[in-house]
Amino acid sequence: MDLLISLVINGLATGMLIFLLAAGLTLIFGLMDVLNFAHGGLFVWGAYTGVLTYTYTESFIIGILVAILTGVVLGFIMEKLIITPVYGNHVQQILITLGFMLVLQEMIKVAFGPNAIPVKVPELLAGSWELGELIIIKYRIFIIVVGFLVFGIFHFILTRTKIGLIVRAGVMNKEMVQALGINIKKVFLFVFMTGAALAAIGGMLMAPYSGSIYAEMGMEFAILGFIVVVIGGMGSFSGSLLAAILVGLAGSFMAYYVPFLSLAVNMILMAVVLIFRPQGLFRTAKE
Amino acid sequence: MESLLKLHNIQTHIGQFHILQGIQFEAKQGEVSVLLGRNGAGKTTTLKTIMGLTPASSGSIYFQNQQIEKKPTYEIANIGIGYVPEDQGIFAGLTVEENIKVAMRKETQEALERQDYVLTLFPDLKKFWKKAGGNLSGGQKQMLAMARAFVNDSKLLLIDEPSKGLAPIMVEKVMEAILEMKKRTSIVLVEQNFFMASKIGDTFTLIDDGRTVHRGAMNELISDDDLKHKYLGIG
Numbered sequence: 005m006d007l008l009i010s011l012v013i014n015g016l017a018t019g020m021l022i023f024l025l026a027a028g029l030t031l032i033f034g035l036m037d038v039l040n041f042a043h044g045g046l047f048v049w050g051a052y053t054g055v056l057t058y059t060y061t062e063s064f065i066i067g068i069l070v071a072i073l074t075g076v077v078l079g080f081i082m083e084k085l086i087i088t089p090v091y092g093n094h095v096q097q098i099l100i101t102l103g104f105m106l107v108l109q110e111m112i113k114v115a116f117g118p119n120a121i122p123v124k125v126p127e128l129l130a131g132s133w134e135l136g137e138l139i140i141i142k143y144r145i146f147i148i149v150v151g152f153l154v155f156g157i158f159h160f161i162l163t164r165t166k167i168g169l170i171v172r173a174g175v176m177n178k179e180m181v182q183a184l185g186i187n188i189k190k191v192f193l194f195v196f197m198t199g200a201a202l203a204a205i206g207g208m209l210m211a212p213y214s215g216s217i218y219a220e221m222g223m224e225f226a227i228l229g230f231i232v233v234v235i236g237g238m239g240s241f242s243g244s245l246l247a248a249i250l251v252g253l254a255g256s257f258m259a260y261y262v263p264f265l266s267l268a269v270n271m272i273l274m275a276v277v278l279i280f281r282p283q284g285l286f287r288t289a290k291e
Numbered sequence: 292m293e294s295l296l297k298l299h300n301i302q303t304h305i306g307q308f309h310i311l312q313g314i315q316f317e318a319k320q321g322e323v324s325v326l327l328g329r330n331g332a333g334k335t336t337t338l339k340t341i342m343g344l345t346p347a348s349s350g351s352i353y354f355q356n357q358q359i360e361k362k363p364t365y366e367i368a369n370i371g372i373g374y375v376p377e378d379q380g381i382f383a384g385l386t387v388e389e390n391i392k393v394a395m396r397k398e399t400q401e402a403l404e405r406q407d408y409v410l411t412l413f414p415d416l417k418k419f420w421k422k423a424g425g426n427l428s429g430g431q432k433q434m435l436a437m438a439r440a441f442v443n444d445s446k447l448l449l450i451d452e453p454s455k456g457l458a459p460i461m462v463e464k465v466m467e468a469i470l471e472m473k474k475r476t477s478i479v480l481v482e483q484n485f486f487m488a489s490k491i492g493d494t495f496t497l498i499d500d501g502r503t504v505h506r507g508a509m510n511e512l513i514s515d516d517d518l519k520h521k522y523l524g525i526g
Contacts, residue, residue: 166392173382173393180380183342184394184439185368 006138011256017144019252020151021213024206025225026232026244027158028199034175034239036192038087039094041101043203044226045108046082050075050204051217052116055123058208064126071208072201078108079200083193105223112219120218123211147209154202155245162241171195175239231270235277237284246285292319294353295447295477296341296372301350301360303333303340303501310336312501314350318447318494323469323478325492325509327485327523333501334481335377338449341479342374343367355446369396373445377452377481379436383425387416387435390424394439402442409438412468430461437468447477454484466491485525489513497522 025047032040050071058067086104090096124130125143133140162168174181174191182188210225211217232251236243251270259266277285296318303311311333318324326334339345341352343364352360359367368374382390391409395402410417413434419427424435433453440448453469454462466487469478473491482488488495488509495512497505499522505512512518519525 169385169389169393173385173389176382176384177380179344179364180376180382181393182364183344183368183374183376183380185365185396185443186393187363187365 006136007260009138010140011260012253013140013144013148015253015256016151016249017147017213017252018255019249020147021206021210022225022228022232022251023151023245023248024154024202024209025229026236026248027154027241028202029229030233030236030239030241030244031171031195031202032199033233034241036087036091036195037094038091038196039097039101040087040199041098041226042082042086042105042108043101043199043229044222044224045105046075046078046200046203046222047207047210047225048112048217048219048222049078049108049207051207051211051221052112052121054204054208055121055211055217056116058123058126064129068205068208071204075201075204076197078204079197080193082200083196087196105226109219109222118219120216122216123214125212129212143212147213150205150209151245154205155241158241167191167194228270231274235274235284237286240284240286243284243286292321294318295320295355296479297351297353298337298341299351299353301337301340301352302348303336303345304348305336305345310345310501311340311347313503314340314498314501315503315506316496317506318477318479320477321473322493323473323480323491325488325495326479326481326498327488327495327512328498329522329524330483332498334498335451336501337498338374338376338451338479338481341367341449342372371444371446373440373443373448373476375433375436375440375448375450375453377455379432381424381427381432381435383423385424386421387424387427388420390435391416391439391442395442401444405442405444409441412441412471413438430457430464433457433461433465434468437465437472441472441476445476447479448472449479449481451481452483453480454482454487462487485519485523 025043029040029043032038053074054067054071057070058064082104086100090100129143129146131142133142162172170181170186170191174188178188228251232244232247235250236247251273254269254273255266258269294317298314298316301311301314314337326337328334336345340347343362347360351358354370354372357370382393385393391406415431416434416438419431424432427435437450437453453465457465462484469491472478480488480492492509495507495509496503504522505518
């Protein structure tokens, strides 16, 4: 039983980190129909700026705030310079965002060096609780709590506020939203910046979890993010949460019970979902 | 009556196709101006061009003496033009209430009063207030689309084929609603159903192959069998 709980906590923590990345991706894809392959770059820039601030100030909270700011600023620049010219053209979006991903990744090496930087868990969240045989690592619980908190806040915004209503309406029919007097470009920008900030928070939280940060971590995690978006249903926020938890749990359990399949498990999961529910687990907002 | 909307020599391209090739049109305050013509004549594109959804390549559009053909869609809506598209444009995953809330620019007392008024016009909407827009019948969707456009203080409503695909009883209800709405706002109506158009229209503009071919008072068209036969295939 203790082992089971341990595996569930590990899986949930990984799932929540993937969720933070996938949530932004799904919002951006759902509303803006933009395939953003540079999302991992925002994740890694959030991690680096946040961690360096955390190291310098010794305040994890200030580190998170700087990561969010980095995501918002990069999101703004990216939407204005990279995304705006390629709205409506998926091939160009893939090419330009993949290119920008590489630029962001290489800029990390130029600015912070090519070597991985070790990151320690903040003092308050370091260590573990021991319940008999069971050892619960505090930082993993923190990640799970933050993940659910972010989901709760965004779920509230999307379902209970006017801006959330506009975003959901925009996912369903952009043209009509404009015809109702709403500047959809502003909404796009807001969503893009929000998605970028979520990725940056994910990067910052990932850093102490994995123990180090390195330039390529963005690309690695972005692939998981895309798998989650596809499994959850492209454009579905709740679908992303469920799919991220599934991917996290599958990874955790497979790594323990069937280690040789642990790397393939996400692809297998995606293939199974695509065979039986090509639209993903949840209905997309467009439907 | 005072001119509200004026289109002068509007040309619109969609991709490589030259759809509108010279639209002249005028809508006056307090009137229902009907755009008539065969399928593919350019009526829907005319409304979309007014809204800036398929912007004009050349020509000018004036709304209350303000040139609007270069403005983005949301600004055109905000200066007082409401739009009910041919496919109704309902947000399928939002409830009836949410569909109306998205449309309502500000939840002022006046806007809420208009909402109440709209619900007296379309009582079915009140009944299905919490139901998803996508689950409504065709007629109810049409009512919701019209209610949504009417909930703001629009000076002009553009309504595209409101009777399309509706049962006769529903067409009658929609017609009554438009006549009621006419008391509060001006309307540009695209309609294939000539009976309905003739009952509620004050003026008509005939469009053929993307060009305006005839304009006048609705009574004039009602009594002109040749014109109806030539451009509408009736009479």
